[in-house]
Amino acid sequence: MENKAESVIWFRSDLRILDNPALANALRQGCTKALFMAPLEQWLQHDMAPIQLDFIQRHLNLLRDQLAELGVELTCLTVTDFDSQIDCLTTYCQAQQIKYIYANSEVELNEHRRDQKIIANGLPLRLSEADVIVPKGSVLNGQQEMYKVFTPFRNAWLKKLRQHPLNLAFLPEPASPPVTAAHQPAEQIELAGDKVCSKKWPLSDIILQQVIPEFIDNKCQDYLQLRDYPGVKGTSGLSPYLAIGAISPRSLVNALTQTFPTLLDDITSSAFCWLNELAWRDFYKHLLFHFPELCKHQNYQQKYNHLQWPNDNALFDAWCQGQTGYPLVDAAMRQLLQTGWMHNRLRMVVASFLTKHLLVDWRRGERFFMQHLIDGDFSANNGGWQWAAGTGCDAQPYFRIFNPITQSKSFDAEGVFIRKFVPELAALPSKQIHFPHPYLHDTGQTALYCPPIVDHKTAREQALGFYKQHLSA
The missing domain is CATH 1.25.40.80 (Serine Threonine Protein Phosphatase 5, Tetratricopeptide repeat)
Known part of the structure; x- marks a missing residue:
């Protein structure tokens, strides 16, 4: 068995003790030290949502308490970026006489390159797969x-x-007694940066x-x-x-x-x-x-590289604010802004609307989602946005354009969801709520709700022409 003072478990995007291969491997070697390094500037560059930062902070505190029961003490450090993680890890290992570092691999390009640099620098990083x-x-x-x-x-x-x-990674029996209060800092782990409360989401x-x-x-x-x-x-x-x-x-x-x-x-x-x-x-x-180059926001299907997105900023801003004049789209965007989460079908609806009704580059929507989602995950978010835009792997074809009105009628027939997040329409009859503008006009209530920023039929025809023009060029 390796000397337990010579190993550390490095937590990254794996904030759990159950089915954590790196943790299980470390504990088998008697590891009593755990490390988390928050690269705050890198997270900001990667558009981490403030609500996700708070969610991570809460789970770090839970993890600290769970590790203490296993006889492992968690140290949480703040660094700027992935390169500074390497420097910090080097200094930590020298100070603590660490010879073995256990961690779970991360698939994203920058994270992978960081780990390769660590190994190239001679640090004994032992990677498992857990994602x-x-x-x-x-x-x-x-x-x-x-x-x-x-x-x-x-x-x-x-x-x-x-x-x-x-074969789940089961934890061995703790080799060390629980970390006592005398050795465990009483104060909560507090990550710097702007945060949005995530307490409506229970801990894991x-x-x-x-x-x-x-x-x-x-x-x-x-x-x-x-x-x-x-x-x-x-x-x-x-x-x-x-x-x-x-x-x-x-x-x-x-x-x-x-x-x-x-x-x-x-x-x-x-x-x-x-x-x-x-x-x-x-x-x-x-x-x-x-295809790690996807991390550079490239189209999976390179035939779309020549798309010249109009990127009308006013249309994009209206979409971001939930002021498009299409109730289901607006309700979904307001749900995102208010809760940090959006229903999966609505993610498809609003992504299709942004890329095909408004002809805004999918990357702008991808970034906006990451800046607000509590469940922001690069691979899923990138895959979903490229699917909607037609540029991705096994994506919906460019000529498939969601009709936000029929989607609303099909999946929110009584307007339950719309009434919750677009309360100015709460009193409307269910049949009128999916596209209320004729009704509002007839009843003299046009000031109640924003007008549609595009006409669905016209926007659809423009999208088809846009894609055809650039694909045939």
Whole structure:
């Protein structure tokens, strides 16, 4: 066994103790030290949302207490960027006589380059993988390449799951007694920077004890029917925890298959529909692993590189503020601004509206989402935006343009969601609420709600012409 004073577990985007391979490996070697280095300027450059910063801070405090029970003391340091993490880590290891650093890998390009620099500098960084269900690089087509379409990827991904049952990283018995109050600082960990309160989102220990069992046992069977309706709580709400690594995606699949033993073969079930969402998350992580240049905001499909987006700032600002004159779009954007979260179907609706109705570059929407989402995750956010814009891997084709009015009628028929986030329309009849302008005109209430910033039919025709023109150039 390595000397326990010679190793440290370095937490990054894996703020949990359950199914944490790096932590499990460190504890087997008697590790009693843990480290977290917050690269605040780098996070700001990467557009981390203030609500996500608060969410991370709260989970760091939870993690500190959980580690203390395992006899591990967490040190939280503030640095500027990834390069300063290297310097800080070097100094820490020298001062603490650390010879072994355990951490879980991160797939993003800058993070990967940082880890390679650390290894090149001679620091013994021992990496595990903890952010996906099926190992990245293991789901390949017949040419030993990454799949370009999701469904074949998902089928191969399922085959891997059937052939190789999940082996969760279970923690060994603590080799050290709990860290006592005398050795554990009493004050809370406080990260610098602007923060927005995230306390409406319970900590992950509550999610693990209450929310996940309740969802899998009682709500999962209705997921297929309810997931597209923003006016009801039909989704799991776990994305913020997955984004910061507070919950393991493998543990979710493990819990799901224990409740639904035939799940991997029953692709028509409601529970499988939820598993499919986890497969999409893996798909985008795998995609980033194979195509790291996506981190530079490049189009996955390079034929779109010549698109000359008009990028009308007034239209973009109206979209950001939830003042487009399309109630479902505005309700979704206001939900994002008020809560730091947006229903998944509405993410597709508003992304399609920005890129195809307003002809604003998808990168501007991608950045705005990251600046506000509590569940901001680069691979999923980038993948979703490129899907909506038609520029991504297995994206919706450019000529598929969501109609925000029919989407509203289909998924918020009674206007429950709209009334909550666009309260100026709360008194309108359900039939009129999806596009209220004729009704408001007839009743002399045009001042009640902002006029539509574009006409749907005209905008659709312009979008088709825009894409065709630049694709044929």
